Amino acid sequence: MEKEFNQAIKTLKESKDETKVEKALSLLQTQLKSGKTKFTDLIKKITIPELLVCSLNFSKQEPLANGILFVEFLFSRLNDSSKILLSKPLREFIINGLSNRVEMVQKLTLNLLRSYCVRDNLIKEMSEDDKFSELIFQPLIKGSSSLSQASFQLLVKLITTNLKGLLLVYGKGTRLRELYTKGLQTEDKVILLRLVELSLRALFDPRDTFSFSRLKKQKKQINTEKKEKEKEKENEKEKENEKENEKENEKENEKENEKIEIEIEKEKEEEKEKEIENYQSERIIELILSTGISDIVVYEMKGESGDILSQMSILETLTNFSKDMSKSKAEFVKTIVSIASNLLSSEETFPMLLGYLMRFFSEFLRYDGPNREMVDFNKLLPRIETLLIEESSEDQELLQAIVILVTGIASTHEGLELLCKTKKSILIFIRNLFTSTENPIKLCSIHNISSIIENIHTENSDDFNMFYKVLMLKSSKIEDSDPLGIITINLKSPFLDIRLASYHFIRALCNHEKGLSHLINFPEVFDIILDKSTDSDKAGLECKYGILQIFSRSKIVKNLVSQEDWKQLILEIKAGPFGSSFTHSKVIVSEKF
Known part of the structure; x- marks a missing residue:
């Protein structure tokens, strides 16, 4: 067994025969997996850079693919890979793998990167080299759907890892916008829209996107060490207390002082952590906006791509983040709200979009954020009134969406006042749905009118009286109204x-x-x-x-x-x-x- 092992090492170092090198790598992998050979014994005989060069030195497709798999196996056995990640052979290995014309080799290399891109040093290497950034985006433009998926998965891993990964994906300024101008295939565009969704999540709620795992681990470690020290101190003091009963009062005072000091230190640490998170959040917003993500969202929201499905997808994505958007400091939230208002108030808007727009505004208005003031109710209410009177009977889902939106508008003082003073017909129409023969419509109207009443603070009797007066108005259309x-x-x-x-x-x-x-x-x-x-x-x-x-x-x-x-x-x-x-x-x- 040792003879075969030594022969395999010799082959890797001296032979230029690709078949023999492939067999030698296969033998080493088998022996390492079975435990017959220890990894420490292997690296004593041959260096990691030499192994990488051997794995890279193949001209044919299948041996090169096996070489990539061998490198992936090596990564799984390494505890400290910092030296390897900085090594020139690995850098060349990755670039050559991504540049290879064979799709399988590109895909294996992308998967290898995805598995180990959490390494800080590798991300640093990649973020400083334009070649890396170009190669990992390239499959989204030129590759097949399987390559696009592999590239997307790598990008997701990079974005959600840490700021260095984010910098690699977004630090080039207009990468995503460039992809959109290439006229992507439908399958690839779906992937890109998912990437846009991920970007918006990072933009509007960065603390949810990034786990700050390293920060949490450090905090946990610090707390553990402190607890251990505190226990040691307590044990020592207990022993001293047993020996010196006369000094008990003094020691109790010392304990209290130490506890106060510990609390002060904890408060300082929490403040530092908040500063770090705030900085990271601001940095994330700055990086993501630099990509032209706002241009993509505006482009799709306005329907300039001519793809109604993409337009609906963007609106649905924005609806999912409406809670965070209502509090976000990102300037282009105002642009999003303005475009959505124009679409909803326009009679030329494609009917299929109306429900998506209604849901976006109803969710956006549900949350008491500073950005709610961006919504112009005077612009929305006339269109809502028209839709209720002219089109609602034909589309039950749209009718429910309108009712929910009106509830959102009524959740604000300004919106409730406008509804009660200038658009009473909207509230009366919804109230009259209490008698609908369609149970879903009836349920929707009763629950939402109830929610409007619940949202009015009990102390605010003027708002309630104003709304209740409209609610109790008789209707000429219903005998018992x-x-x-x-x-x-x-x-x-x-x-x-x-x-x-x-x-x-x-x-x-x-x-x-x-x-x-x-x-x-x-x-x-x-x-x-x-x-x-x-x-x-x-x-x-x-x-x-x-x-x-x-x-x-x-x-x-x-x-x-x-x-x-x-x-x-x-x-x-x-x-x-x-x-x-x-x-x-x-x-x-x-x-x-």
Whole structure:
């Protein structure tokens, strides 16, 4: 066995016969895998750079592919690869592998890089060499779909590793924008859009994208060392305390002082870590914006590529990051919001895009970030009104999207005021959907009107009164257009979802004194809530019980209901959510709606 090992080493060092070299590498790999040869014995006989040169010295496709696999195997056996990563043979090896005309060799090299690109030194080498950057992007432009996928996976690994990896991908200024101007194939463009999505995630929420694993490890190590030192000190002090009882008070004071010092040190470390993270976040934003990513997003959002699927993909991606966008300091968020507003308010916008635009704005407005002020409600509301009146009946999904968007607009004081004062028809239209024969539409309208009520702070009675006044307006289109009258009918619905939505509406009203008073003065609703026999489902009974608990804690309810009803209410509370002391006749379930 030793003779074969020595012969293989000799072949690698002296032979120029590719077949013999390939067999020698195969033999060494087999012996290392089986444990017959130790890695330490191997590197005593031949240096790592020499092994890399041997693995690279193949003119034919198959031996070269095997050579790449052998190098990958070597990496898996190395504990400290810093010397190898800086070595000239490896640099040449990677560049030659990526430059090779054979697709399989390129793919193996990309996979090799992806497996080990987390090494700082390798990333540094790559980021300082324009050749590396050019070669890892090249498959996205010229390669087949399999190569594009391998290249994309490598780029993802580089971006999510650390700042050096990010610098390699984005530090060249306009790389992504250049790719878009090449007229990519559909499959490759899908990959690029995924890369854009990853870039936007890094831009809008860098702390989520980057784990800062090294920083966390250092912090963990520091904390562990401190704990050990603290334990040692405590043990020493305990021994001293046993020996010197007279000095106990002094030592306790020392302990307290030390604890204070430790807390101060921890606070300082936390401040330093925040500074590091803030710097990294700013650096990330600077790097990503330097690529022209904003140009790509604007290009696709405006539909200049002529690809409606890409336009929808970008809008969906932006919707996913709307929470972070509402707080982001990136300047081009304003551009995104402006383009989306123009698209939504334009009658020429492709109908398929409307739902995506509605979802984007509804999510963007949900979160109380400083960027919500960028949305021009005066521009959106006329278009929303038109869509509701003219087109909503034909597209149920669009109608639901509009309802959700209106809820988002109403979550702001300015939006709620505009809806109540100048666009009452929108709120009344949505309120009238309480009677829709389509259950999904009915559910959507009830839940979203309830959410608007919930979003109005209980202290802000003016906003609630303004909204509630519009909500209670009679409609010429519906005979019984009192919302509580409609809710009463829905409370008797044979469908659990409809009943639960109605309970949601009632519970929302309970948050406001005026709403609660109106509710109690509407006896049909109060009687149904009080009578547990009108709902046999567990979820429905639990909702009823929650509302009864609110009633029992309210002075308004106690003052408005009769003594008999109040006693009955207390008995129902004591009976629990599933028990009942109610003796009245069961309310007949209505199928009117």
